[in-house]
Amino acid sequence: MDAGVVVDTGRVPWLPRQVTFRELCPESRRVDEASGGDMVGVGVHPVWREEPPRAGAADHGGEACPRGERGAQPSVGEAEILAPRDPECGGGLGGLPGSDLRRSAGCRLTIGKVENTHPQAAREQQRDGAPHAEFGIVGMGRDDECVEHGILRGGLARTAPVVRLPRGFPGAYSPLMHDPSPADDPIPAPLTIPAPLPVPAPLPDLDAAAAHARRTAVLASVESLLGWDEQTMLPPAGGGYRADQVAAVATLVHAARTDAAQRERLHRLEDLLAGGRGERLDHEDRATIQRLLRDHHKHIRLPARLVEETARACIDGQQAWVDARRHSDWKGFAPKLEQIVRLKREQASCQSPELDPYDSLLDDYEPGARSSDVSALFDRLRPSIVQLVRACQDSADRPDDAMLRRHFPKDAQARFVRTVAERIGFDFDRGRLDTSEHPFCSTNGPHDCRLTTRWDEAYLPTALFGVLHEAGHGLYEQGLRSDAFGLPAGEAASLGVHESQSRLWENLVGRSLCFWQWCLPVARQAFPSSLSDSTAESIQRSLLTVRPSLIRVEADEVTYNLHVMLRFDLERALVRGELSVADLPNAWDERCERDFGIRPANAAEGVLQDIHWSAGLIGYFPTYTLGNVYASQLMAAITRDQPDLSAEVAAGRFESLLGWLRERVHLHGRLLDPGPLLLAATGMPVSERWLIESLWGRYGPAHGLGGRPP
Numbered sequence: 001m002d003a004g005v006v007v008d009t010g011r012v013p014w015l016p017r018q019v020t021f022r023e024l025c026p027e028s029r030r031v032d033e034a035s036g037g038d039m040v041g042v043g044v045h046p047v048w049r050e051e052p053p054r055a056g057a058a059d060h061g062g063e064a065c066p067r068g069e070r071g072a073q074p075s076v077g078e079a080e081i082l083a084p085r086d087p088e089c090g091g092g093l094g095g096l097p098g099s100d101l102r103r104s105a106g107c108r109l110t111i112g113k114v115e116n117t118h119p120q121a122a123r124e125q126q127r128d129g130a131p132h133a134e135f136g137i138v139g140m141g142r143d144d145e146c147v148e149h150g151i152l153r154g155g156l157a158r159t160a161p162v163v164r165l166p167r168g169f170p171g172a173y174s175p176l177m178h179d180p181s182p183a184d185d186p187i188p189a190p191l192t193i194p195a196p197l198p199v200p201a202p203l204p205d206l207d208a209a210a211a212h213a214r215r216t217a218v219l220a221s222v223e224s225l226l227g228w229d230e231q232t233m234l235p236p237a238g239g240g241y242r243a244d245q246v247a248a249v250a251t252l253v254h255a256a257r258t259d260a261a262q263r264e265r266l267h268r269l270e271d272l273l274a275g276g277r278g279e280r281l282d283h284e285d286r287a288t289i290q291r292l293l294r295d296h297h298k299h300i301r302l303p304a305r306l307v308e309e310t311a312r313a314c315i316d317g318q319q320a321w322v323d324a325r326r327h328s329d330w331k332g333f334a335p336k337l338e339q340i341v342r343l344k345r346e347q348a349s350c351q352s353p354e355l356d357p358y359d360s361l362l363d364d365y366e367p368g369a370r371s372s373d374v375s376a377l378f379d380r381l382r383p384s385i386v387q388l389v390r391a392c393q394d395s396a397d398r399p400d401d402a403m404l405r406r407h408f409p410k411d412a413q414a415r416f417v418r419t420v421a422e423r424i425g426f427d428f429d430r431g432r433l434d435t436s437e438h439p440f441c442s443t444n445g446p447h448d449c450r451l452t453t454r455w456d457e458a459y460l461p462t463a464l465f466g467v468l469h470e471a472g473h474g475l476y477e478q479g480l481r482s483d484a485f486g487l488p489a490g491e492a493a494s495l496g497v498h499e500s501q502s503r504l505w506e507n508l509v510g511r512s513l514c515f516w517q518w519c520l521p522v523a524r525q526a527f528p529s530s531l532s533d534s535t536a537e538s539i540q541r542s543l544l545t546v547r548p549s550l551i552r553v554e555a556d557e558v559t560y561n562l563h564v565m566l567r568f569d570l571e572r573a574l575v576r577g578e579l580s581v582a583d584l585p586n587a588w589d590e591r592c593e594r595d596f597g598i599r600p601a602n603a604a605e606g607v608l609q610d611i612h613w614s615a616g617l618i619g620y621f622p623t624y625t626l627g628n629v630y631a632s633q634l635m636a637a638i639t640r641d642q643p644d645l646s647a648e649v650a651a652g653r654f655e656s657l658l659g660w661l662r663e664r665v666h667l668h669g670r671l672l673d674p675g676p677l678l679l680a681a682t683g684m685p686v687s688e689r690w691l692i693e694s695l696w697g698r699y700g701p702a703h704g705l706g707g708r709p710p
């Protein structure tokens with residue numbers, strides 16, 4: 001392992017394309033020999049600016065040495081690891097089999113000669129404008145169960161995700177993963193060690209394709225703004241012309257997405273990747289091309305006529321839904337839904353003829369997800385939830401939410417929820433909050449993210465949790481890279497990931513005791529008489545009420561998932577033609593009775609309660625429960641990484657929580673699909689385990705039960 005050995009890190013996101021080993025430090029050499037060459041490689045890749053070489057400092061030649069310093073060559077940067085990352089990981093620092101991460105906590109690393117600058121690091125440096133060193137560590141053990149890497153910033157101990165990957169990482173992950181079984185757990189192929197590569201040449205096609213994508217995003221943001229206006233401001237008589245406006249812009253967006261010159265550029269870039277010449281590109285560029293291509297292939301297969309017809313039908317459908325729900329008029333709405341289902345089935349078969357039609361629609365919201373995986377995950381989740389709901393129902397010691405059902409004047413609520421949104425980090429210079437029938441979050445530009453909520457003066461959680469939820473979406477949008485607006489690097493990974501952010505703030509933060517230790521005094525200022533006898537403990541416990549009910553958006557956190565599973569099963573049957581629109585209300589009511597023990601008295605509290613289908617959002621519902629699954633897994637990782645989190649939240653400090661999410665989730669846009677993103681962020685494959693543990697762990701004790709399934 002003398003100078004110049006290059007290890008291809010192409011399978012590890014966020015790292016430079018290659019890492020050069022200058023030489024091994026004695027500790028590494030010892031481990032290397034002891035492992036019989038099992039250690040494939042480890043390296044440190046430094047980048048920095050304006051950091052002059054310091055004569056006489058030690059050099060590990062690009063090697064991370066937990067032991068100390070050695071050698072006499074000039075060094076140009078150093079950093080400190082202040083915290084162990086994942087002590088259970090067999091790879092240890094730098095991926096040395098058997099080494100112990102804990103041993104490296106607090107040690108100083110000294111790094112060697114600059115090879116090149118990782119684009120992401122360069123951008124961060126430009127943004128920060130401060131001289132510092134930044135480098136990543138990668139270790140790959142051929143027979144090891146994990147690959148780890150980190151970006152450590154000089155003196156700041158800012159660490160990027162430590163990734164723990166099961167064997168066989170080469171990338172063939174379904175977005176929905178469970179713990180790998182030995183059967184799908186092959187030994188990975190040896191890493192390739194290519195010759196050193198030249199500095200990437202600029203790619204005019206990629207620049208032009210990106211510029212085109214940004215222009216398309218401008219048009220799409222106009223469409224989004226029209227949608228926001230329709231649901232917040234539009235006078236009722238303006239609806240007809242609004243449908244014309246939306247259809248006109250949707251047609252322009254579609255034309256841009258299917259532009260012939262863009263198609264040619266993308267095909268040339270596709271050829272470049274297929275020809276192996278993509279090695280000149282970094283991870284972000286390659287992922288950008290792959291995602292632009294994936295989108296393009298979908299759009300190009302949709303006839304303009306279908307796009308326009310669908311846009312009109314959905315505007316029309318939403319307007320009809322508002323009326324139909326108000327008057328519980330299923331018959332008036334059914335023909336609109338029939339048309340929408342027909343159009344969505346046509347869309348499904350056009351855009352991905354190779355997929356099951358429902359999978360084709362699901363893929364629009366959760367890239368790479370397949371309904372068979374979702375269904376299997378729900379099947380593993382459902383029994384624990386049903387069991388918890390029953391146990392809570394049967395408990396003699398149930399929380400009571402009467403204190404949340406007093407009088408909470410709307411004006412005071414408006415001031416209160418804005419304070420809360422601001423405190424958790426929502427930036428009102430780049431966003432706003434309005435009122436709508438159905439709360440939502442809409443992004444109309446890199447610095448324009450709008451939340452809505454609704455108000456109930458007789459029930460505080462309606463607006464508060466509506467805002468916490470939508471602000472969670474908003475924090476994600478505001479955390480995406482504004483310099484990449486309209487490009488995959490600046491877009492959300494999926495709706496499930498989006499929902500994980502909203503659920504995390506709504507349920508895992510907003511229903512926690514530490515949150516109310518901070519929030520109760522703020523709430524008391526807004527509602528002095530209604531909350532005069534409350535304590536943080538009593539409010540928090542009242543928020544953990546479990547009560548089967550008919551309306552999804554008012555459901556408690558536990559039964560919520562059963563509402564989602566109901567919709568998932570029904571909409572999948574609709575799209576597959578196994579259920580007709582005419583039979584839908586009855587199917588709905590029967591399932592309600594089975595799952596919740598209650599039958600809707602009318603369509604408004606049954607099949608007409610959600611806006612989604614009227615807006616053509618079919619395949620969307622499962623992302624809500626996926627969001628709960630992801631949120632619990634993220635929170636498990638955050639509390640592992642930040643043991644002081646509760647104390648911070650109790651003091652009204654949310655920066656480190658938001659910072660973790662920014663760094664591990666937001667800043668990566670959709671350069672990774674949901675499964676790999678979750679794996680990278682948390683070090684664990686997606687699993688329902690964390691949601692089950694989270695629900696039982698919080699709702700069990702609040703009902704006088706144990707904190708885990710019996």
Ligand SMILES: [Zn+2]
Nearest residue numbers: 469473499502
């Ligand atoms: Zn949401």
